[in-house]
Amino acid sequence: MEVRAVSRNIRVSPYKVRLVVNEIKKMQPGDAVKMLNFTQQAASKPLKKVVMSAIANAKNNNNLNENSLTFKEIQIGHGLTFKRYRPISRGRVHDIKKITSHIRVVLEGKEAESKKVEEKKEDTKKLEAKKGKENGTKG
Template sequence: MSKEKTPRALKDNEAKAVARMLRISPQKLNLLAQLIRGKKVERALAELEFSRKRAAFDVRKTLESAIANAENNHSLEVDDLVVAEAFVGKALVMKRFSPRARGRSGKIQKPFSHLTIVLREVAVAAQA
């Protein structure tokens, strides 16, 4: 008697990739998530490649992982994939202290983030 398999959380035409503990603030990472949300995969990859933001490398890597998951694990067609969801969550915040004048200390916060990208296969309209 083995444990029953848990049902799949995503639909059959979706694939997901998650990047955890990225050393960037959620606010900055969310700017890139907004940039790719709702776009075709090849367009999103192109925009991330030419983005000047530091986190673009991590977002691109996560998007490529989601594409590989869709292709290899779920047998989805890469050309029909769209970024259905791209959202950012807060992770832990490392707290550090910096010495200030008169024996006081200043608080330094170093936030971490989680990034989740969900791809959906969209059926191409019937071409005449």
């Protein structure tokens, strides 16, 4: 069972996010969250939020056990680029590009063993129309 969580336009460049992702992609998601608490990179906080969101989706929506989850993929892509300008001499400007990134986390896990409720099929008997004077029919 796959579970996804996406965060878009994070105000950290994709290169910097990938540095942190390379550290956690071989771990289990629960251990990755613990490690991201102590990582001092700027990308660790938004990445931790996305991983925690994916874990919560797995628990609440699909009834998966947190310990059985693994990372299937973590994609880091380019987001929007905010363009700002800085004036310099002789009436010119230099542009400042503020790069953002998209984070997509896909978790994979085994379904929790839920108790299967056996549905009891009720015997459906075809009701026959009663015939006779007391029931208002001829016969």
